[in-house]
Amino acid sequence: MASMITIKDIARNLNISVATVSRALRDTYDVNKETREKVLQMAKALDYKPNVNATGLAKGKTNNIGIILPFVTNYYFSTVITGIQEVAYSKGYNIMLFITNDAEEREIDITHNLNISSFAGFLVSSCASSFKHFSEITDKGIHVVFFDRVSPTMDTSKVMQDDYNGAFMATEHLIQQGYTRIAHLAGPRGIAMTEKRLKGYQDALEKHHLPLNEQFIIHSGFSQECGEADTQILLTHKKRPDAIFGVNDRKAIGAMLALKQHNIKIGKEIGVIGFTNDPASALISPSLTTVAEPAFEIGKISCELLLKHITKKRFPPEEVVLPSTLIVRESTVRK
Amino acid sequence: MASMITIKDIARNLNISVATVSRALRDTYDVNKETREKVLQMAKALDYKPNVNATGLAKGKTNNIGIILPFVTNYYFSTVITGIQEVAYSKGYNIMLFITNDAEEREIDITHNLNISSFAGFLVSSCASSFKHFSEITDKGIHVVFFDRVSPTMDTSKVMQDDYNGAFMATEHLIQQGYTRIAHLAGPRGIAMTEKRLKGYQDALEKHHLPLNEQFIIHSGFSQECGEADTQILLTHKKRPDAIFGVNDRKAIGAMLALKQHNIKIGKEIGVIGFTNDPASALISPSLTTVAEPAFEIGKISCELLLKHITKKRFPPEEVVLPSTLIVRESTVRK
DNA sequence: GCTACTGTCGAGAACGTTTACGTAATTTTT
DNA sequence: AAAAATTACGTAAACGTTCTCGACAGTAGC
Numbered sequence: 001m002a003s004m005i006t007i008k009d010i011a012r013n014l015n016i017s018v019a020t021v022s023r024a025l026r027d028t029y030d031v032n033k034e035t036r037e038k039v040l041q042m043a044k045a046l047d048y049k050p051n052v053n054a055t056g057l058a059k060g061k062t063n064n065i066g067i068i069l070p071f072v073t074n075y076y077f078s079t080v081i082t083g084i085q086e087v088a089y090s091k092g093y094n095i096m097l098f099i100t101n102d103a104e105e106r107e108i109d110i111t112h113n114l115n116i117s118s119f120a121g122f123l124v125s126s127c128a129s130s131f132k133h134f135s136e137i138t139d140k141g142i143h144v145v146f147f148d149r150v151s152p153t154m155d156t157s158k159v160m161q162d163d164y165n166g167a168f169m170a171t172e173h174l175i176q177q178g179y180t181r182i183a184h185l186a187g188p189r190g191i192a193m194t195e196k197r198l199k200g201y202q203d204a205l206e207k208h209h210l211p212l213n214e215q216f217i218i219h220s221g222f223s224q225e226c227g228e229a230d231t232q233i234l235l236t237h238k239k240r241p242d243a244i245f246g247v248n249d250r251k252a253i254g255a256m257l258a259l260k261q262h263n264i265k266i267g268k269e270i271g272v273i274g275f276t277n278d279p280a281s282a283l284i285s286p287s288l289t290t291v292a293e294p295a296f297e298i299g300k301i302s303c304e305l306l307l308k309h310i311t312k313k314r315f316p317p318e319e320v321v322l323p324s325t326l327i328v329r330e331s332t333v334r335k
Numbered sequence: 336m337a338s339m340i341t342i343k344d345i346a347r348n349l350n351i352s353v354a355t356v357s358r359a360l361r362d363t364y365d366v367n368k369e370t371r372e373k374v375l376q377m378a379k380a381l382d383y384k385p386n387v388n389a390t391g392l393a394k395g396k397t398n399n400i401g402i403i404l405p406f407v408t409n410y411y412f413s414t415v416i417t418g419i420q421e422v423a424y425s426k427g428y429n430i431m432l433f434i435t436n437d438a439e440e441r442e443i444d445i446t447h448n449l450n451i452s453s454f455a456g457f458l459v460s461s462c463a464s465s466f467k468h469f470s471e472i473t474d475k476g477i478h479v480v481f482f483d484r485v486s487p488t489m490d491t492s493k494v495m496q497d498d499y500n501g502a503f504m505a506t507e508h509l510i511q512q513g514y515t516r517i518a519h520l521a522g523p524r525g526i527a528m529t530e531k532r533l534k535g536y537q538d539a540l541e542k543h544h545l546p547l548n549e550q551f552i553i554h555s556g557f558s559q560e561c562g563e564a565d566t567q568i569l570l571t572h573k574k575r576p577d578a579i580f581g582v583n584d585r586k587a588i589g590a591m592l593a594l595k596q597h598n599i600k601i602g603k604e605i606g607v608i609g610f611t612n613d614p615a616s617a618l619i620s621p622s623l624t625t626v627a628e629p630a631f632e633i634g635k636i637s638c639e640l641l642l643k644h645i646t647k648k649r650f651p652p653e654e655v656v657l658p659s660t661l662i663v664r665e666s667t668v669r670k
Numbered sequence: 671g672c673t674a675c676t677g678t679c680g681a682g683a684a685c686g687t688t689t690a691c692g693t694a695a696t697t698t699t700t
Numbered sequence: 701a702a703a704a705a706t707t708a709c710g711t712a713a714a715c716g717t718t719c720t721c722g723a724c725a726g727t728a729g730c
Contacts, residue, residue, distance in 0.1 A: 004452045004475070006716055017680045022718060032678060049450040053391035054716030057685045062388065064431075072420075073413040081407050085434050089445075096399075097432045099420050110424075115384040117339045140339070253618060283588060285620040341686055352710045357688060367708060389686030392715045 005046045013042055025050070061120060063093045065306060068110060068124040070102035070149075074250070075278040076295050077125070080147065083299020084123055091307055093120065102222070104128045116142050121306045125149045129190045143309040147302045152192045157309065157317045159302040163193050166291040166324030167200025170245055170273045173289070175208045177332050179243035179271045183216035185230050185255060187247045194219070197247050197275065216241055227254025235262060242270055243332075249274035249281045249290055256284060256331070271332040275324075286330035294322045340381045348377055360385070396455060398428045400641060403445060403459040405437035405484075409585070410613040411630050412460070415482065418634020419458060426642055428455065437557070439463045451477050456641045460484045464525045478644040482637040487527045492644065492652045494637040498528050501626040501659030502535025505580055505608045508624070510543045512667050514578035514606045518551035520565050520590060522582045529554070532582050532610065551576055562589025570597060577605055578667070584609035584616045584625055591619060591666070606667040610659075621665035629657045 007025070011018045016035065023031045024039035042048075056062040065088060069077050081097075088095050096119070100107040104127055111133040116122075121143040124134065131151040138144055138156065150158040174182050184201045187194035198217070205212055215237060220226040227246055231254065234241055246252030252274030259266050266272055266286050274281055277292035301320055308315045342360070346353045351370065358366045359374035377383075391397040400423060404412050416432075423430050431454070435442040439462055446468040451457075456478040459469065466486040473479055473491060485493040509517050519536045522529035533552070540547055550572060555561040562581055566589065569576055581587030587609030594601050601607055601621050609616055612627035636655055643650045 004716095008716075018717080019681080019719080020679055022716095023679090026718085030678065035678085049448075049452075051392070051716050052450050052453045053388045053397065054685090055718080056388035057386070057392055057687090057715090058717040058719080060685070072407065072416050073410065075408065078408040078413050081432070082434065085407075085432065089434075095432050097416070097420065097430050099417065099424075113384075115387050117384075118387045280615045280618050283615050283619040339686090343686075353687080354689080354711080355709055357686095358709090361688085365708065370708080386686050389715090390688080392685090392717090393687040393689085395715070 004051065005048045006051065007048070009046060010039060010042050010048060013046075014038055056118060060117075062118050064096050064119050065093050065303070066096045066098060066114070066119045066122045066124075068098045068100060068107065068122060068126070070100050070125065070127045072097070072099055075280075076148075076248075076276050076293060079295035080125075080299035080302075083296040083301075084303040085299075086296075087300050087303040087307070093307070100127055102127045108133045111137065116140060120310050121145070123147065123302050123306055126151065127191075143306060145302050145306040145309070147298050149191055149193055155317055157302075157305045157319065159298050159305065159320045160193070160322070161293040161298065162321050162324045163196035164200040164203075166275060166293075166326075167197035167245070168204045169200075169324070169326045170275065170289075170291050171201045171204035172208070173326055173328065174243045174245065174271055174273060174332060175204065175210065177243075177271060177334050179332075179334075180210055181213070181216070181239065181241045182210070182243040182245060183213075183218070183234050183241035185227050185244060185246045185251045186217055186219045187222055189219050194247065201245055222248055222250065224250040224254040224257075227251030228258045229254075231255040231258035235259075235264075240270070244270060244272050246272070246274045249276040249278040249288060252288055252290070252331075253278075253280060253284060256288065267331050267333050268335075271334070273332055277327055282329070289329045289332040290327050291324045292327050293324055297322055339386065340383045341386065342383070344381060345374060345377050345383060348381075349373055391453060395452075397453050399431050399454050400428050400638070401431045401433060401449070401454045401457045403433045403435060403442065403457060403461070405435050405460060405462045407432070407434055410615075411483075411583075411611050411628060414630035415460075415634035415637075418631040418636075419638045420634075421631075422635050422638040422642070428642070435462055437462045443468045446472065451475060455645050456480070458482065458637050458641055461486065462526075478641060480637050480641040480644070482633050484526055484528055490652055492637075492640045492654065494633050494640065494655045495528070495657070496628040496633065497656050497659045498531035499535040499538075501610060501628075501661075502532035502580070503539045504535075504659070504661045505610065505624075505626050506536045506539035507543070508661055508663065509578045509580065509606055509608060509667060510539065510545065512578075512606060513669050514667075515545055516548070516551070516574065516576045517545070517578040517580060518548075518553070518569050518576035520562050520579060520581045520586045521552055521554045522557055524554050529582065536580055557583055557585065559585040559589040559592075562586030563593045564589075566590040566593035570594075570599075575605070579605060579607050581607070581609045584611040584613040584623060587623055587625070587666075588613075588615060588619060591623065602666050602668050603670075606669070608667055612662055617664070624664045624667040625662050626659045627662050628659055632657055 007018050007021045011021045021039050024036040071077050098110045107128050116137050123145050125148040131154055134144055145157045147159045186198050218230040220230055244255045246255055252272050255272055256266055259270055264270055274288050274290040277290050281288035281290045342353050342356045346356045356374050359371040406412050420430055433445045442463050451472050458480050460483040466489055469479055480492045482494040485495055521533050553565040555565055579590045581590055587607050590607055591601055594605055599605055609623050609625040612625050616623035616625045
């Protein structure tokens, strides 16, 4: 246990009280600028760093923000984290990372084991179907901002990409390319994001008077393996789809792998489109058409909103929907 | 400020002292098992969660481990984090994330602004050339374990993949495939990892009596863009290389993109090999031969070592080198 | 010369825990 | 039956801050 420099050391060296040192270090009021100078100088000389535990205890709040999300090993979430970290760092907040592995029990376990009062707030992308464990947090006055996989019911700020319009654009793009039998590899049921993308897909079909084939909609997890397996199922139908819209790039890439196994020409025979703009989508061949999500922006804005909730007394919840943009590549060109 | 349940509430409800409650909650000694039962029951009933700031203050230590690394948006680091998080979570430790953006000043800034005594230890992959800011941490008795980009001089535990043998294997594989003019897209100078992979490359050439061409070794950053730019330079040489060994997959992928621009057949005309086994390496076409790093294992073992340092009084530093394995794909097959 | 400020500072309680020490009650030893 | 040891618990200090009260100058107003 290294004996750290404390406020007392500064006080003793300067022959003043700890109260004055504390004020000099933080406020500017009620302290002579000369003594303030001396304190700051001494603090620097001794390389004083405030003890965050003591500060947290005394003030009843900290500079920690907790991030709770399913994974960190994918482009979208890791980029969101980078965005969050960018603003958190610049404002002097530290981030604490909690990974749920996309398992609801783990998510609940994490929130229940947490001493939530030692957090300034939480940024979360939930994999749960119920949000009770989060309302327990907001009930105690700790702010939560959701991103991506948001709670449809809770009255908090939420930040997300435009899932509905992105899916609509994706589907409409396929239609405009001449595909008519469009399947959708959807996400797990009950997640708002899944439903919005599904709705965008359905509405685009309806707008263009294309029939809605229930067999062409398969719900499963978000992984590449799910996309691959689901596509194998789609290919068993007597009347195959001629295009596949993946709820995300990984499922779309899984679909492409399955198609390649069957020697089906991607684009020409069956079009494929994804969602995310994972760097891999540009590298795979044929390159994958996709809908880009502004992941970094989402992280940045989520964190900014959370900090506003933390610092402003009354700041009403906001819902921010960031535009998604279509990126056309090779996997949806017909000729 | 939500009034949280404290140890005092339990004590008052049970008509006992806070000391007894504290002991009942933590130790088993010096407390009757009946009262202990009652305390645990009451704690559960009140949904008591210990205040980590108070505990940290009183005990002079915490359960926070800090992770300091260059990026989070790539396969390797995000997988390492997942490994770290796996063991940290199971042992009740929380992880605090610091991203340096691969900038030395930022790394130094982070360590200097930290109240390091509020951490149990640090897990770091450094982008710095000097390690003074880390020895300042270990000098205060806080443990640091390096992974991947380790300090060559500091006496701490270190965990890394076998960079030398991996690079040696990669180069030898190219030689065995019949490539003779092998270039190396190296990492930044001064980083131990860069030097080890470079040495493996050089030694493999030497073993097989191939000339070492200084023009075929280019040092630059770790990004895909660097790999692409460096390859453009390589292609201007009168006598081009017939194979390229990238210090990591991203640079190798950058090389592939450059080669594609020149309509050079990858594999047949110029072989390409990477290092990491980024998922993208399997998706790009032709698929990229690479040397796989056990990223998850590295995270897991790093964290385990750190926890041993934290919990055991005298636990001497260990250096763990995990084997790298060659994964042969299409980018290095000649015919 | 008296009151009323204003500016600067210190004393001390408080935040929620842990822990060294003391003590009373009980049990064991002799 | 007295002495010693053990068990179970409480008291209070400590951890490093913050913050509410004053205290005490000095200044200004009358």
